[in-house]
Amino acid sequence: MRLTLVSHSLCPYVQRAAIVLAEKDAIFDRRYVDLADKPAWFLDVSPLGKTPVLLVGEQAVFESAVICEYLDESLLPRLHPQDALERARHRAWMEFGSSVLHTIGAFYSAPDAPSLAARRDELQARFAQLENVLPAAGPWFAAQGFGMVDAVFGPVFRYFDAFEQLGEPGFFEATPRVRVWRASLAGRASVVQAVSPEFPELLRRFLLERGSELSRRAGARRRQAGGTLESVK
Numbered sequence: 001m002r003l004t005l006v007s008h009s010l011c012p013y014v015q016r017a018a019i020v021l022a023e024k025d026a027i028f029d030r031r032y033v034d035l036a037d038k039p040a041w042f043l044d045v046s047p048l049g050k051t052p053v054l055l056v057g058e059q060a061v062f063e064s065a066v067i068c069e070y071l072d073e074s075l076l077p078r079l080h081p082q083d084a085l086e087r088a089r090h091r092a093w094m095e096f097g098s099s100v101l102h103t104i105g106a107f108y109s110a111p112d113a114p115s116l117a118a119r120r121d122e123l124q125a126r127f128a129q130l131e132n133v134l135p136a137a138g139p140w141f142a143a144q145g146f147g148m149v150d151a152v153f154g155p156v157f158r159y160f161d162a163f164e165q166l167g168e169p170g171f172f173e174a175t176p177r178v179r180v181w182r183a184s185l186a187g188r189a190s191v192v193q194a195v196s197p198e199f200p201e202l203l204r205r206f207l208l209e210r211g212s213e214l215s216r217r218a219g220a221r222r223r224q225a226g227g228t229l230e231s232v233k
């Protein structure tokens with residue numbers, strides 16, 4: 001069956017599906033859409049108008065968690081644990097990962113300094129929760145090896161590379177296990193290859209042009225460092 005991952009270049013939910021496909025050595029095409037101008041063919045296969053969609057031959061599967069579950073049921077190696085209760089626990093932490101993505105969106109869109117600080121605190125509290133469930137020895141979410149929760153958090157941690165470059169470090173100072181996990185994911189081939197080489201620059205521009213507190217701070221830092229806002233774009 002021909003597999004096509006309908007994608008947007010910055011979408012973290014697309015990345016998790018791409019990571020699962022890569023972990024299974026699946027051959028697939030990508031088809032990119034402009035979410036600011038959704039084409040009719042895309043709305044036909046995506047009832048909520050969102051990426052990702054996985055086209056499996058003529059059939060369309062939408063919602064990233066559903067796509068990942070479908071891939072895990074149909075392609076080896078299995079990324080989910082065998083035990084049903086353990087599998088349920090992993091699904092719950094995948095959902096936790098989606099919630100962290102929402103908070104990341106609220107962080108980079110925060111309109112003012114107090115809400116930016118509040119979202120930072122919220123993210124750090126989420127990472128403290130993760131710290132309590134990660135294995136001491138790393139490198140992945142579970143001792144049995146790379147799994148679905150890892151596929152979800154690869155794209156989560158990638159945002160912090162951009163935040164650090166824009167002058168917002170310090171999210172992981174109190175969470176050493178999360179730091180190890182983040183570094184392991186950053187080196188995993190499937191995670192690296194889930195985005196294009198242009199991704200860091202595209203994300204940086206997106207964040208700078210957001211009109212948010214983060215955009216203003218990052219722009220001001222760049223200007224102080226001697227560049228103009230134009231030169232950092």
Ligand SMILES: N[C@@H](CCC(=O)N[C@@H](CS)C(=O)NCC(=O)O)C(=O)O
Pocket residue numbers: 008010011012013014035049050051052062063064065
């Ligand atoms: N729950 C969805 C979320 C997907 C999602 O939010 N995709 C965003 C891009 S990252 C999107 O397509 N947004 C377009 C829109 O909402 O109009 C999933 O897990 O697949």
